[in-house]
Amino acid sequence: MKRTLTVNGAGREVDVAPSVSLLSALRDDLGLTATRYGCGRGQCGACYVIADGRAVASCLLTVDQAARMEITTVEGLATDGTLSPVQQAFADLDAMQCGYCTSGMLISATALLDRDPEPDEAEVRDALAGNLCRCGVYGRAIRAVLTAAEALR
Ligand code: FES
Ligand code: FES
Secondary structure (H helix, E strand, O other): OEEEEEEOOEEEEEEOOOOOEHHHHHHHHOOOOOOOOOOOOOOOOOOEEEEOOEEEEOOOOEHHHHOOOEEEOHHHOOEOOEOOHHHHHHHHOOOOOOOOOHHHHHHHHHHHHHHOOOOOHHHHHHHOOOOOOOOOOHHHHHHHHHHHHHHHO
């Protein structure tokens, strides 16, 4: 069944069963592979996208549900090749190791700063709580989000 998804500001048509996950449609049908598959059960945060302003697990959203939302993936964070402040801070502070969790963290951080440009450390920790990192870069990731918040002021 054809559905039009609004992804990174553009309408993108997919032809899949309505119950297919948004994560599958992004990766397999639209070629937006920066959104990662981790657990497939809403527990790791690797697949987070921004949907109507909130960081959500795209593995738990169906294409049918997503078709009524504005979706932003990591591919939509940079502008004309310039990294977003959150992306730049993660790069500058080396806030990644293997990088598998990074796109989900960038999404959570971006959603946080969009709704609260001046978070304290506890709020950043809370925003990243759903993003599991097997490499344990939490400290650097939290500093990167606080640095990005400063850059945005
Ligand atoms: S793959 Fe979606 S939360 Fe883990
Ligand atoms: S940097 Fe490896 S899982 Fe987070």
